[in-house]
Amino acid sequence: MKKIICIIPAYNEGKNIYKTVQKVKLYLENVVVIDDGSSDETAYKAKKAGAKVLIHPINRGQGAALQTGNEYALLKQADLVVHFDGDGQFLASEINDLVKPIIENNYDIVFGSRFLEKKSAIPKFKTYIIYPLARIVNRIFLQVKTTDPQNGFRAMSKEAILKIKIENNGMAHCSEILYKTHLNKLRFKEVPITVIYHHFGQKFSSGLKILKDLFVNKLNQ
Amino acid sequence: MWQQIIALIIIIFFLSRLIIQAKKKTINRVEFSLWLVFWILATLAILFLKQIDSFLLRLGFSSSGINFLLYLAVMMLFYFIFKLRLKFQSLDQKLTDLNRIITLNKAKEEDKK
Numbered sequence: 001m002k003k004i005i006c007i008i009p010a011y012n013e014g015k016n017i018y019k020t021v022q023k024v025k026l027y028l029e030n031v032v033v034i035d036d037g038s039s040d041e042t043a044y045k046a047k048k049a050g051a052k053v054l055i056h057p058i059n060r061g062q063g064a065a066l067q068t069g070n071e072y073a074l075l076k077q078a079d080l081v082v083h084f085d086g087d088g089q090f091l092a093s094e095i096n097d098l099v100k101p102i103i104e105n106n107y108d109i110v111f112g113s114r115f116l117e118k119k120s121a122i123p124k125f126k127t128y129i130i131y132p133l134a135r136i137v138n139r140i141f142l143q144v145k146t147t148d149p150q151n152g153f154r155a156m157s158k159e160a161i162l163k164i165k166i167e168n169n170g171m172a173h174c175s176e177i178l179y180k181t182h183l184n185k186l187r188f189k190e191v192p193i194t195v196i197y198h199h200f201g202q203k204f205s206s207g208l209k210i211l212k213d214l215f216v217n218k219l220n221q
Numbered sequence: 222m223w224q225q226i227i228a229l230i231i232i233i234f235f236l237s238r239l240i241i242q243a244k245k246k247t248i249n250r251v252e253f254s255l256w257l258v259f260w261i262l263a264t265l266a267i268l269f270l271k272q273i274d275s276f277l278l279r280l281g282f283s284s285s286g287i288n289f290l291l292y293l294a295v296m297m298l299f300y301f302i303f304k305l306r307l308k309f310q311s312l313d314q315k316l317t318d319l320n321r322i323i324t325l326n327k328a329k330e331e332d333k334k
Contacts, residue, residue: 034324052328054324054325054327054328055324055327056320056321056324057320057323057324058316058320060316060317060320061317064317064320064321067321068320068321068324068325071321071325072325072328075325075328075329167314169313169314169317
């Protein structure tokens with residue numbers, strides 16, 4: 001039996017985290033919420049819902065929280081981790097779809113994709129402008145070809161966690177993980193997932209910030 | 222002539238600030254030396270502006286010495302901003318690492334209980 005830990009980074013998700021943890025708990029026993037320096041009741045509510053809560057003293061961003069979660073999972077001898085969002089935009093029932101290829105077919109990493117069989121109500125501006133541009137950027141600069149260029153729902157094997165250290169603290173971690181998957185020649189797969197949009201999500205300016213973060217991080221290495 | 226005098230007064234002002242900072246020990250010796258050399262070079266450039274003009278002419282440039290100094294200053298500013306950004310990024314990462322160490326240590330202690 002493989003030990004699976006679900007990592008949920010959360011920043012001021014007091015309104016959603018209780019429900020999110022409870023839903024994930026139906027499918028996975030080990031749920032770890034990384035409270036990324038929230039000023040609301042995120043940590044309290046996550047704990048109440050039955051999650052193990054790690055608290056960042058100061059807000060460092062989603063990428064930083066995920067890396068903290070990955071390192072904690074290694075400490076707890078996890079065989080694989082699932083990255084899940086705290087705002088309830090992913091379906092916990094789809095966790096098994098991501099985990100299965102790693103357990104049954106020895107994939108190293110499995111990415112959720114909004115652009116396969118299942119259809120999500122993605123804002124049109126994102127579908128026709130932002131994501132095609134992001135795909136081009138990923139292909140040219142990161143040499144990665146995936147249907148979904150920016151998705152936070154993924155499963156990683158222990159080997160993948162050991163090889164991929166997330167260094168981009170912010171939202172650029174999605175592209176960074178894709179790039180490092182390619183760089184380390186890890187076996188990856190995309191599986192269809194559904195995303196529920198409560199709001200528009202990342203704007204075009206966020207996309208530009210991701211590009212800047214990737215560029216500055218690369219220069220710093 | 223007047224422009225040169227104004228430029229020199231500005232340099233003297235910055236040099237005095239630099240010396241005050243060094244006396245207060247708010248900057249280290251390396252930083253002090255770096256800026257001292259920078260302002261001395263700037264003073265020399267202002268004093269020998271005509272020589273720079275003729276030097277540039279000999280190299281085939283049509284612009285005057287003062288323009289050349291301005292271009293040089295802008296280039297240096299961009300370089301310093303670039304270096305600052307890298308330094309800032311590095312400090313930012315160290316802050317994240319420290320944050321993570323504190324978080325994981327606390328979690329380990331909690332798990333032991």
